Amino acid sequence: MMTDHGMVEEPADGGPVRHIPVLLRPVLEALDPGSGDMIVDGTFGAGGYSAALLMSGASVLGIDRDPTAIAAAAPMLAAQPNLRLVHGRFGDLEEIVAREAGGSVDGVVLDIGVSSMQIDEAERGFSFQKDGPLDMRMSRSGPSAADVVNRLKVGDLARVLNFLGEERQAGRIxxxxxxxxxxxxxERTLDLAQVVGRVVGRAPKDRIDPATRTFQALRIYVNDELGELARALVAAERVLKPGGRLAIVTFHSLExxxxxxxxxxxSEAASTSRHLPDVQHKDRTFESRNRPVTGDEDEISSNPRARSAKLRxxxxxxAPPRPESEATDFIDLPSLADLPSGA
Structure with missing residues (x-):
């Protein structure tokens, strides 16, 4: 299933869509912030969730791996004494909360994926509709998308495109x-988009650009987005107080x-079995709200990014946190650390 995930770049009123916090009302209902609460906004971005949380009387610890987002938040930071902002990865949530908030918090919110501001900046290399360096690094460090497409072995590249982009023509691409x-x-985004477009083609009624899935896969891979999410979930279990609230907004079926x-x-207790005598009882660490929340027609019409958003x-x-997690048990992809040195 293909989703927007911030990558279907739709105009609004003739111009690019700026970042609007998705599912803001249900996110606030899930977090139930109040005076004296400490909430972690693990994907600070433009500060949309954080601003609403601060208005409720809560204090906010914002985290963002993008140094551009940190720099842009300087005026908000100066005006909000109850806001702290950290340049880092939300996968390191446990270490950041230990250092900045005494080890425990009342809520955690994550909005997974790329922001509209990053797409709008051609020099960041996220867009297949704007010519720029083939970069895609949220943190502006480490291997870029150009490094991946130029150096990854063809079989590994096909696996990345197939799994992370759900691209049926991954091998051909x-x-x-x-x-x-x-x-x-x-070296450039439009160069890659043109090569992919020639392979994939475009059905007459297909609103999705042929390069969408390839660019999505590369972005997720370059930024280790699924690994970061899995680590953040495990960390949230460790830092949330009893009664603490977790809210995760995703845009892609894999997330x-x-x-x-x-x-x-x-949210399901594991019990001992006469067939598996070494399995220990595990208490529920979360009470899950079973049905995911999606955007209504009004929000989707005003904010196309909400079309594919899901809040859980x-x-x-x-209960004490579990020692292990199956959250990280997904398909094994080649490590960026092992990227070959040549093409």
Whole structure:
């Protein structure tokens, strides 16, 4: 299933869509913020959720891996004494909360994926409709998307495109990339988009650009978005106080699957069995709110990014955190750390 995930770049009133916090009202209902609460906004972005949380009287610890977002938040930070902002990854939530908030908080919210501001900046390389360097790094550090398409083995590249982009023609695209990079390396977004477009083509009624799935896969891979999400879920279990609230907004079926599986696992007690005598009883660590929340027609019409958004939420019990998690048990992809040094 293809979703917007911030990558279907739809105009509003003739211009680009700026970032609007998705599902804001249900997120606030799930977090139930109040005076004296400390809430972690693990994907601070433009500060939409944080601003609403601060208005409720809560204090906010914002986290963002993008140094541009941190710099842009300086005026808000100066005006809000109850806001703290950290440049870091939400996968490191446990360490950040230990350092900045005494180890425990009343709520955690994550809005997974790329922001509209990042798409709008051609030099960031997220967009297949704007020419810019083939970058896609949220943190502006580590291997870029250009490094991946120019150096990853063709079989591994096909796996990345197939799994993370759900691209049915992943093998053909990977081979086309391999053939072209042998002539000259990829450096620009539109260069890659054109190569992918020639392979995939476009159905007459298909509103999705042929390069959408490839760019989505590369962005998720370059930023280890699924791994970050899984680590953040485990960390949230450890930092939330009893009664603490967790709210996760996802835009892609892979992300939602991880959140759904984690909350199902944590909200179901595992008991001993006569067939498995070594299995120990596990108490529920979360009370999950079973049905995901999606945007209504009014929100979707005013904010296209909400079309594919899903909110799942849960409340922390007083049970100790589980020692292990199946949240990180998804398909094994090649590590960026092992990226070959040559094409």
């Amino acid at each position: 990977a081979r086309a990339i391999e053939a072209r990079r042998a002539e000259r390396p990829f 939602d699957r991880i959140v759904k599986r984690f909350l199902r696992d944590r 939420s849960a409340v922390r019990t007083d």
